[in-house]
Structure formats: C-alpha cells, structure tokens
Amino acid sequence: MLPADREIRLGIWKVHILHHAATRPVWGKWLIEELAEHGHRLSPGTLYPALARMEKNGWLRRLGSAPHARARQTFRITPEGRRLLEGLRRDVAELYRELMLPGHETEEPPKRGGGRVTPARSGRNGGRRTS
Numbered sequence: 001m002l003p004a005d006r007e008i009r010l011g012i013w014k015v016h017i018l019h020h021a022a023t024r025p026v027w028g029k030w031l032i033e034e035l036a037e038h039g040h041r042l043s044p045g046t047l048y049p050a051l052a053r054m055e056k057n058g059w060l061r062r063l064g065s066a067p068h069a070r071a072r073q074t075f076r077i078t079p080e081g082r083r084l085l086e087g088l089r090r091d092v093a094e095l096y097r098e099l100m101l102p103g104h105e106t107e108e109p110p111k112r113g114g115g116r117v118t119p120a121r122s123g124r125n126g127g128r129r130t131s
C-alpha cells in the first residue's frame with residue numbers, strides 16, 4: 001500500500017479497532033484477520049505500533065490474562081476510549097451522509113425551483129440513463 005494511503009487509512013483502522021475493543025477483548029492476530037475480512041491487509045509492523053500508541057493515549061488497556069497462549073497482548077477499551085468512540089460515531093455518521101447520500105448538501109442553501117438531487121430509482125424506465 002502506498003504511504004499516502006496508509007497515512008489516511010491509519011485513522012480509519014483505529015476507529016475500527018476501538019469499535020471492536022468496546023465489545024470484546026481484542027488481540028493482534030484477531031484484529032489482523034478481522035481487518036483483512038474488510039479488505040484491509042495490515043502487517044504486524046503496522047498494527048502493533050498502532051495498538052501501543054492507542055494504549056499510550058489512554059484509549060486501550062492491556063488485560064492481565066490472555067484468552068489463550070498465542071494472544072499475548074489482549075486489549076479492552078478504556079472509559080476514555082469509549083468517550084472518544086462516541087464522538088467518532090457522530091463524526092463518521094456525519095461524514096457518511098456527506099460522502100454517500102445524494103442531496104445532502106450542507107455548504108450551500110437549496111436552490112429555488114427544484115434543483116434538489118434525489119436518489120435515482122432503479123428498475124423503472126427500462127434502465128434508461130441520462131447523464
């Protein structure tokens with residue numbers, strides 16, 4: 001992956017890690033497999049420093065006992081991490097609306113005379129496209 005991609009995706013991966021650490025204990029190998037299922041191939045050399053920084057920032061804490069021998073570093077979210085995650089949920093929801101939902105324009109007021117963009121209906125008009 002290109003360094004530029006990595007820079008911006010690192011934040012997204014951390015949100016993903018916080019989300020899972022809020023619901024269950026997580027460890028490196030499990031997270032690498034989980035993120036791979038979403039199409040994100042992280043190396044241990046990327047993931048472990050990220051986990052260490054998240055711990056240092058007080059968002060994750062290391063558990064004393066691991067669920068099995070190969071899971072040496074098991075993490076759960078901290079109360080501070082939980083507060084951060086709640087704020088991030090709002091940010092992600094807003095970003096999702098902005099990026100993905102047609103007609104969600106927040107910067108300019110709606111134009112008069114019906115300039116509003118509505119989601120295209122599928123399955124009508126025989127698939128005719130106008131662009």
Ligand SMILES: [Zn+2]
Binds near residue numbers: 038
């Ligand atoms: Zn996931």
